[in-house]
Amino acid sequence: MDLSSKIERDVQIVTAELDRIDAAVAIQFKDWMRDVTAGNECRVILDLGKVGFIDSSGLGAIVASLKQMPDGRRLDLACLQPTVEKVFRLTRMDTVFAIHRTVAEGLGHGRA
Amino acid sequence: MREQPGAHFHSDPAARGSARTPGDTGFHLSFESGDLATRDALKSVVGNLHSRGLGGELVGSVELVLAEILNNISEHAYADRPTGPVDLRMSVSGGLLRVEIVDQGIPLPDTGLPGMGDADVPAETAELPEGGFGWFLIHQLTESLQYRRDTGRNRLTVTFACT
Numbered sequence: 118m119d120l121s122s123k124i125e126r127d128v129q130i131v132t133a134e135l136d137r138i139d140a141a142v143a144i145q146f147k148d149w150m151r152d153v154t155a156g157n158e159c160r161v162i163l164d165l166g167k168v169g170f171i172d173s174s175g176l177g178a179i180v181a182s183l184k185q186m187p188d189g190r191r192l193d194l195a196c197l198q199p200t201v202e203k204v205f206r207l208t209r210m211d212t213v214f215a216i217h218r219t220v221a222e223g224l225g226h227g228r229a
Numbered sequence: 230m231r232e233q234p235g236a237h238f239h240s241d242p243a244a245r246g247s248a249r250t251p252g253d254t255g256f257h258l259s260f261e262s263g264d265l266a267t268r269d270a271l272k273s274v275v276g277n278l279h280s281r282g283l284g285g286e287l288v289g290s291v292e293l294v295l296a297e298i299l300n301n302i303s304e305h306a307y308a309d310r311p312t313g314p315v316d317l318r319m320s321v322s323g324g325l326l327r328v329e330i331v332d333q334g335i336p337l338p339d340t341g342l343p344g345m346g347d348a349d350v351p352a353e354t355a356e357l358p359e360g361g362f363g364w365f366l367i368h369q370l371t372e373s374l375q376y377r378r379d380t381g382r383n384r385l386t387v388t389f390a391c392t
Contacts (some may be wrong), residue, residue, distance in 0.1 A: 140300045141264035172296040173362035181359045200289040207369050208362050209350045 118149045126224055129157050132164040138175030146175070150182035158190065162223040166196030171204055180210060191215070195223045256319040261312040262332070267299040270317060274328075281321060287391050290370040291326065294387055297363040298330050306334025306383055325372070326389040331382050342376045344368070 119135040119142070131153055138146055154161055163179070171179075183192045193215040197205065205211040217223030256277045260266045271292050278288045299315065307313040316331040337343070343364040351357055367374065367387070375386040 137268070139264070139268065139296060140303070141268060170292065170296075172293060172300060173360065173366060174300060176362055177359040180357050184354055184357060184359070199286075200293070203286075203289065204293065204362075204366070207366060212350055213354075213357060 118153065119146075120149045120153050122153050124157070124159065127159050128224055129154065129159050129161045130164060130220055130224075131161055132166075133168050136167060136169050138168055138171045138178060140172060140174040143174035143178040146178040147181045147185070150178075151185055154186065154190075158187075160191040160193065161186070162193045162195050162217065162220055164195050164220050165201055166198070168201055169198055171201050173204075173208075176204055176208060176210060180213070183214070193217060193223050193226070195220045258315075258317040260315055260317075262299070262303045262307050262315050263312050264300075264303065266312075266315075267296065267303065270299060270315075271296055274317070274319065277319065278326075283321075283326075283391055287326070287389060291328070291389055294367050294370050294389075295328065295330070297367050298385060298387070301363060302330070302332045302334060302383075306332045308335060310334075321391060324390060324392055326391045327386065328388075329384060329386045331384050333382055336378045336383060337376060342374065 119133065121132045121134055123130050131150070133146075135142065150163075163182070179194075186192050194205075195217040196219060197216060202211070202216075205214070205216070215223075215226065217226055256274075258270055258273055260270055274295060275288055275292055278284070278291060295317070302315055303312075313332060313334050317328065318331075319326070319328045321327070370389075372388045372390050373386075377384045377386075
């Protein structure tokens with residue numbers, strides 16, 4: 118699995134340990150996300166800082182990862198590289214996710 | 230148009246109209262479709278663009294558009310077989326980067342090129358689309374887009390402004 122995970126301040130931080138989320142890994146990525154987030158109930162921040170390229174399959178896999186989260190459980194994104202951010206912006210999926218510049222910012226964001 | 234003896238397209242009269250660019254700055258890849266072949270092809274394209282001194286946002290757009298086109302070929306044009314041949318030709322001329330992608334698979338629907346699609350985002354998470362972004366991105370990121378079906382081949386030509 119090309120994802121790593123840790124819990125910090127009641128938030129699960131999942132880091133994508135791959136440089137591309139494209140058609141070759143999209144289906145696996147969605148399954149990895151389901152497996153890595155199972156058994157927790159806290160908010161998830163997906164750190165995409167190492168990902169330099171996503172295509173529409175990769176975008177679809179991230180949207181699918183959100184849709185498969187149990188009701189009420191949040192999936193936020195952090196550390197989008199410019200090319201990745203552009204795909205979210207053009208498709209308006211940047212309005213669907215809370216997108217944080219850094220994981221630290223994302224951790225602060227969730228605190229009431 | 231100028232006659233270019235030996236240019237790639239001259240054996241195919243239907244393609245003449247788009248054979249504007251002589252071969253000396255040309256780049257040609259021939260490969261079997263597939264997810265990993267697509268990755269390799271994109272890597273070669275990006276390497277070639279860098280060697281031409283191009284970079285930044287343009288290269289990002291070209292890589293994404295070609296990824297979408299090549300994914301469509303694997304998934305739809307060659308839906309009835311494991312893989313099929315793909316030809317990719319790229320050239321730069323007059324501030325325009327032009328890429329022609331040819332496959333021998335199933336034609337696009339009679340309606341021709343899929344349109345921009347719908348960028349409206351549903352309010353309900355469960356209603357969010359997980360696909361259909363491909364053609365939308367291709368339209369958004371290209372200067373022009375042309376599709377032609379001839380002699381059993383799909384020919385898609387995209388251009389990008391490169392100043």
